[in-house]
Amino acid sequence: MKQLTELATPFASIAENKQLVGADLVWLNDLRLQALNEFDQNGLPAKKQEDWKYTSLWALTQQEFSHNAETSKLSTSQCEQLALLKECYRVVIVDGVFSELHSQIEGLQKGLTINSLSSGLDHVQSHLGQQIDIEKSGFNALNTLLMNDGVVITVDKNIKVSKSIEILVVNTGKTDNLATHLRHVIVLDEKSEATVIEHYVALTEATSFTNVVTEVVLAENAELNHYKLQQESLNTTHIATLAAKQAAGSQWKTNSISLGAKLARNDVHTQLLGEQAHVVMDGLYLPINEQHVDFHTRIDHVVPNTTSDELFKGVIDDKAHGVFNGKVIVHKDAQKTDSNQQNHNLLLSRSCEIDSKPELEIYADDVKCAHGSTVGQMNEDHLFFLRSRGLDEVSARSLLTYAFAVEVLERIPAKDIREALSAVIEERLPQGGK
Amino acid sequence: MLEIKNLHASVDGKEILRGINLTVNAGEVHAIMGPNGAGKSTLSNVLAGRDGYEITQGTVTYKGEKLLELKAEERAQRGVFLAFQYPVEIPGVSNIYLLKAALNAVRKYQGLDDLDAIDFLTLVRSKLELVKMDEEFLHRGVNEGFSGGEKKRNEILQMALLEPSLAILDETDSGLDIDAMKTVSDGVNALRSSDRSIVMITHYQRLLDYIVPDFVHVLSNGQIVKSGDKELAKELEAKGYSWIHGAPEGQTA
Numbered sequence: 001m002k003q004l005t006e007l008a009t010p011f012a013s014i015a016e017n018k019q020l021v022g023a024d025l026v027w028l029n030d031l032r033l034q035a036l037n038e039f040d041q042n043g044l045p046a047k048k049q050e051d052w053k054y055t056s057l058w059a060l061t062q063q064e065f066s067h068n069a070e071t072s073k074l075s076t077s078q079c080e081q082l083a084l085l086k087e088c089y090r091v092v093i094v095d096g097v098f099s100e101l102h103s104q105i106e107g108l109q110k111g112l113t114i115n116s117l118s119s120g121l122d123h124v125q126s127h128l129g130q131q132i133d134i135e136k137s138g139f140n141a142l143n144t145l146l147m148n149d150g151v152v153i154t155v156d157k158n159i160k161v162s163k164s165i166e167i168l169v170v171n172t173g174k175t176d177n178l179a180t181h182l183r184h185v186i187v188l189d190e191k192s193e194a195t196v197i198e199h200y201v202a203l204t205e206a207t208s209f210t211n212v213v214t215e216v217v218l219a220e221n222a223e224l225n226h227y228k229l230q231q232e233s234l235n236t237t238h239i240a241t242l243a244a245k246q247a248a249g250s251q252w253k254t255n256s257i258s259l260g261a262k263l264a265r266n267d268v269h270t271q272l273l274g275e276q277a278h279v280v281m282d283g284l285y286l287p288i289n290e291q292h293v294d295f296h297t298r299i300d301h302v303v304p305n306t307t308s309d310e311l312f313k314g315v316i317d318d319k320a321h322g323v324f325n326g327k328v329i330v331h332k333d334a335q336k337t338d339s340n341q342q343n344h345n346l347l348l349s350r351s352c353e354i355d356s357k358p359e360l361e362i363y364a365d366d367v368k369c370a371h372g373s374t375v376g377q378m379n380e381d382h383l384f385f386l387r388s389r390g391l392d393e394v395s396a397r398s399l400l401t402y403a404f405a406v407e408v409l410e411r412i413p414a415k416d417i418r419e420a421l422s423a424v425i426e427e428r429l430p431q432g433g434k
Numbered sequence: 435m436l437e438i439k440n441l442h443a444s445v446d447g448k449e450i451l452r453g454i455n456l457t458v459n460a461g462e463v464h465a466i467m468g469p470n471g472a473g474k475s476t477l478s479n480v481l482a483g484r485d486g487y488e489i490t491q492g493t494v495t496y497k498g499e500k501l502l503e504l505k506a507e508e509r510a511q512r513g514v515f516l517a518f519q520y521p522v523e524i525p526g527v528s529n530i531y532l533l534k535a536a537l538n539a540v541r542k543y544q545g546l547d548d549l550d551a552i553d554f555l556t557l558v559r560s561k562l563e564l565v566k567m568d569e570e571f572l573h574r575g576v577n578e579g580f581s582g583g584e585k586k587r588n589e590i591l592q593m594a595l596l597e598p599s600l601a602i603l604d605e606t607d608s609g610l611d612i613d614a615m616k617t618v619s620d621g622v623n624a625l626r627s628s629d630r631s632i633v634m635i636t637h638y639q640r641l642l643d644y645i646v647p648d649f650v651h652v653l654s655n656g657q658i659v660k661s662g663d664k665e666l667a668k669e670l671e672a673k674g675y676s677w678i679h680g681a682p683e684g685q686t687a
Contacts, residue, residue, distance in 0.1 A: 384484050385522050389532065389592065390510035390539030399535070403526025403575075 009065045009179070012039055015145045018067060021118045028121065031129050035144035044138040051136075054323040054355045055265055055294045060237050065179035065209050067146070069095035072174040074203075076102060079170070082201050084229060084420045088164045089114060091151045095172055096180030098149050102168075111159030111192070113152070117183055120152025124185045131215040131243040137267070139239045143213045147183040150212075153196065154187045155222075161194040164417065169212075171232060173204030184214040188222035188250075195225040195414055202233040202260065209237045216244035216252065220274060223251045227417055229424065231260040234289065238264040248274025255282040255412055257421060258293045259428060269298040272306035272334075283312040284408040286428055287320030287352075294323035299341075301334040301367075310341040313408050315401055317348040323355045328369065330362040337364060341371040346404045348378065348397075398429040435460045435631045436481075436501075436600055441492035443480050450476040452656035453492070458600070461628040465642055466635045467667060468653035469675040474635045475519060477653070478604040481633075482516035483509050496600065510536075511543035515598035517589040519605040523577040529588065530572040533558060533595055540596055561594040565621045583614030590621040601625070603634045607641035619644030639671035652678050 015036060022028040044061060045052040072095045079092060079102045091114055092102035098116035105114045113123060121128070134141040151167050167184060186196055200210065210232065218224055230238055238261040244252055258264045270279050285293040299308045314322040324343045345354045356373045378400055386396035405425055412418040436458040443451040450473045458464050468474050480487050481494065483506030494501040501509060524532075537557075538548045549557065562569060565587040577585050586606055593601055603622070607615055622645050626632065634645060642650070642664060650667045652660040652675070659678055660666065670678075 379522075380485070381522050382524050384506060385518065385524070386532075387506040388482050388484075388510055388516050388518075389536035389596070390507050390543075391535055392507050392539070393505070395535070396507075399527055400524070403524055406526045 007044065007061050008063055011142055011146065012036060014067050018146075018148075020146070021148050022121045025121065027125055028128075032145055035134050035141040038134050039138055039141040039145060042138050042141070044142075051296060051325070054321075054325075055263070055292065060209065060263065063177065063207070063209070065177045066175055067179055069097060069175045069178055072172040074099070074102065074170060074172055079168070082170060083166060083168055084197060084199050084424075085164055085166050085416060087416070088166045090166045090168060091116075093149060093151070093167070093169045093182065095170070095175060095178060096149060096182065098151075109159070109162060111156035112161050112194075113154045114165065115152045117147065117150035117152055120185070123154050124152055124187060127187055127215065127217050128183070128185055129215075131217065131245050132213055132241055137241065139211055140213060140241055143181045143183060143211050143241075146181040147213070148181060150183040150185070152185045153194070155189060155192040155194050157189040157192060159189075159192045161192075164195040164197060164414065167196065167198045169198070169200045169210070171202040171206065171208050171210070171236070173202060173206035173233070177207050177209075179209040180211065182210070182212040184212070185217075186214070186224065186226070187217040188219060188224055190219045191221045192219075193223040195417070197227040197229065197417060199228075200230045200232050200238065202236065205233045205235055207235040208233065210239070212238075212240045214240070214242045216242070218244060218246045218250035218252055220247045221249040222247070224253070225414060226252065226254040227412070227421070228254075228256040229421060230256070230258045230264060231424065234260055234262055234291065236261045240265070241267045242269070243267075244270040244279075246270055246272050246274065246277040246279065249276045250274065251278045253280040253413070255284075255408065256295070257283070257424070258285040258287075258295070259424070261291065261293070263292045263294075265294045265296070267296045267298075269300075271300040271302055272308070273302050275303055275305040278307045279309070280411065281308065281310040282408050282411055284314070284405055284425070285312075285322055286315045286317075286405070286425070287322055288317045289320060290318070291320045292323075293320070296325045296327075298327040298329065299339065301328070301330045301337040301339065303333060304335045304337070306334065307338040308340070311408055311411065312343045313405055314343075314345040314354060315348065315405055316345060316352040316354055319349070319351045321353045324373075325355075325357045325359065326371075327359045327361070328371070330364050330367050330369065332363040334364045335366045337367040337369065339367070339369045343373045344404075345375045346378070346401065347375060348401065401429055402426060435497065436633075437495040439493045441480070441494060442490040443476060444488045444490055445476065445486065449490070450656055451480065454653075454656070454658060456651065456658060458631045458633060460599075460631055462649065463626065463632045463634065463645065463647045464649045464651065465647040465667060466633060466651045466653050466658075467637070467639070467670060470637065472653045473656045474637075474653055475604060478516055478602045478633075478635050481602055482506060482514065507539070510596075511540050513540075513599035515593050515596055515601045517586075517593060517601065517603045517606050519608060521577050521585040521589055523575065523580070525575040525578045527576050528573055529576050530558070532576050533572070533592065536592065537595055558595065561591055564594050564624055565591045566617050567591060582609035583611065583617075586610060586614065586618050587621070590618055594621065594625060597625075597630075599630055601630065601632045603632065605636055606634065607636055607638060615641065615644060639667045642667045654678055
């Protein structure tokens with residue numbers, strides 16, 4: 001109760017006055033009541049919680065947010081320009097609301113469904129809320145309480161989705177201090193394959209709050225390539241939970257790139273629940289100015305013979321602050337687990353900060369687990385070499401920064417996505433990098 | 435081309451170069467030999483513009499310009515090239531990207547447009563042949579996983595492409611077996627011309643059997659203590675460096 005009263009925005013009461021998605025569904029109402037109860041008790045996380053010790057939410061709690069977006073205008077050509085991929089199924093959410101006008105989801109291949117949250121709820125009743133924990137994270141409770149839109153994707157057994165699916169979330173800046181609570185659910189049935197990219201953009205530097213939960217369910221031998229590019233306004237607070245459950249033989253490749261937001265917090269979590277399940281969990285963060293980017297990852301090896309490969313890289317400049325906290329938990333029965341976790345950081349200024357905290361908890365005795373964490377500066381020998389070949393200092397630094405970051409991008413199998421994301425990173429570097 | 439007068443340089447307050455005098459004319463090949471710690475690498479780094487050296491006295495004139503006042507990249511753009519003793523590995527920067535960026539930086543200074551992709555590739559291929567490198571090397575990270583010989587050939591490839599006026603080869607023979615030495619030397623010899631000067635810095639005489647210098651200088655304790663022709667190198671090979679100390683030219687005995 002105490003924390004809740006400190007919030008400038010009365011989130012819990014908004015749930016009562018608002019026409020929420022699926023309000024007539026009994027099962028969803030039950031879930032919401034639980035969430036309300038949790039949120040009433042615990043509120044938003046406090047800095048004294050171990051998981052939040054490097055990230056202060058004080059500024060967020062002092063802000064007032066609006067939950068009603070004014071009608072916004074986004075031209076289809078504008079939307080086309082914002083999109084990362086040209087050839088794809090595209091679902092567009094404008095200021096927190098699914099936009100049929102901007103989306104391109106007609107003529108879907110057989111066995112694939114793509115819906116807004118409101119029309120897709122029936123497809124995912126048994127999955128929604130099952131991947132996340134509302135007890136521990138106030139934001140997950142808040143999202144469960146207030147989720148008003150999002151995207152539901154299902155892929156049937158044996159179906160290989162031929163085109164990538166881009167979830168494009170646009171904040172037009174029309175509504176000041178807009179808060180959006182999005183819930184995406186991606187369910188892949190046995191032996192199906194899909195590629196999904198979540199893409200968050202803003203048209204202006206408006207202040208906003210994006211609270212998103214993405215749930216991923218992979219049945220046996222399903223394969224999901226999942227990417228997330230977050231490039232919103234530098235006045236945004238972006239809080240995200242990305243959580244998966246993986247059955248036997250399933251493969252999840254996920255890569256989160258965090259660029260824009262005053263404060264970005266990403267919790268990425270998977271549970272490897274069947275043998276031969278494999279996860280590649282990658283990420284790249286490049287905070288500048290006074291940005292704060294926090295990645296908390298967790299991989300649970302629950303059963304024997306599962307593998308994980310995790311690579312997070314950070315390039316931190318100016319007065320920015322990066323946080324990486326990566327947990328790998330090998331449960332008691334999870335013999336023959338093979339896990340590798342790496343976090344490498346490049347500091348570009350004297351005033352920036354990184355907190356890198358790899359954590360390994362092993363309760364089995366026959367496992368192979370490696371982890372490494374480094375923090376370094378630009379290599380002066382490399383810099384001199386490039387300058388001795390005629391590159392000016394800014395270009396040389398930019399090229400070396402790109403070279404550091406590109407390892408994460410090179411692990412992306414889809415060429416169009418890899419190239420599109422590389423271009424975004426290049427643009428972020430001084431003088432365009434490469 | 436290059437005129438070094440009374441050059442003194444220190445690192446962390448310790449004087450390494452103690453009054454170097456050297457004149458290199460266009461088209462000449464000079465070898466600078468000397469024992470470990472004589473200041474050979476300091477000289478090449480100072481000429482190429484690496485940070486961390488304090489020039490306490492002296493001047494270096496390159497094509498009429500005060501070389502020491504130029505940044506490393508400005509020297510490179512004007513045709514100064516350093517082939518490194520220990521070429522760095524840079525994963526994430528492809529060799530071909532480096533070559534293109536370097537060539538275009540030099541061309542930009544010369545007032546020329548960037549080469550288009552096809553002309554560039556044609557040019558690079560002809561240079562690859564010179565150093566007997568496979569095209570596959572273009573697409574790997576700069577020197578990433580290259581053997582010692584491949585790294586040195588890659589340096590000569592960069593030199594061949596950039597066509598410098600003054601090439602400084604810092605211990606280019608170190609770590610090379612005879613075959614690699616021959617390939618590298620053939621590459622360098624092919625680049626000898628009347629408008630290009632080469633300064634070879636080496637500990638051993640053997641490189642000079644392959645790249646025959648016009649002049650040989652002995653660097654000892656931060657000064658050039660003896661100069662001569664290629665016969666001097668043979669004498670050094672036979673007698674070692676110790677006899678130089680105390681020779682009339684040597685002021686550091």
